[in-house]
Amino acid sequence: MTLSTVIAYLHAIRHYPLFSFTTVKLAMTTCIRRLRKASDYSRWSKLSSLSRDWDSRTAQIACLIAKSSSVLEFGAGRMILREFLPEACQYTPSDLVDRGQGTFVCDLNVPKLPSFPKHDVAVFSAVLEYVNDVPRLISHLCRVVDVVIASYAVTDWNVSVVTRRAAGWVNDYSSREFENIFLKCGFHPDKIITWQSQKIYRFVKTYSSLAPTNNR
């Protein structure tokens, strides 16, 4: 441990004496990774990092998807969404690491995002918390899909920045701030439900609100 780490830790416990050393250490690791604009390959390469406790959230998300949709799931993890999808849906998993079954491998924190294949719906279930630049990502996505379904741990209910960083989350949006990111790209929330302390949004593109193109 370097001297600067010790100083940062002492500073943190002065303000947040209730946090354990492990929590503060995890939080600081996330801060450093965020400064480096990097992603946590080490954590997400381990299957043990993916919990079955999240499957009830995935089931709720699946209820927001229309039958016969083509679905691109970012941060697909165990790809449980596929099992919950309504009939005749086509499913494409994407993730930071190759999860098999034709995963579209994509790190959402790379300097230049790849072209995403066109789909009806994009899904982010507990993924946007790990993305350093969410506005850039949604702007990049907006001409590829008409619907985005995203869960997010809003700061309205998940207040502590130390706890957020200890969970590996690199951004902090309130409900209003989160919704505004999508509104700026022409996506309007038409359904908002609650899962534990998180919100699950379905955003639908409204073409009239998109910026005019140069094609007249």
Ligand SMILES: C[S@@+](CC[C@H](N)C(=O)[O-])C[C@H]1O[C@@H](n2cnc3c(N)ncnc32)[C@H](O)[C@@H]1O
């Ligand atoms: C909390 S898990 C959620 C997994 C699954 N969506 C679920 O709800 O069960 C976060 C997922 O996001 C992926 N992930 C984390 N950082 C990422 C990044 N920078 N780019 C793409 N995917 C990322 C992880 O590999 C993991 O699959």
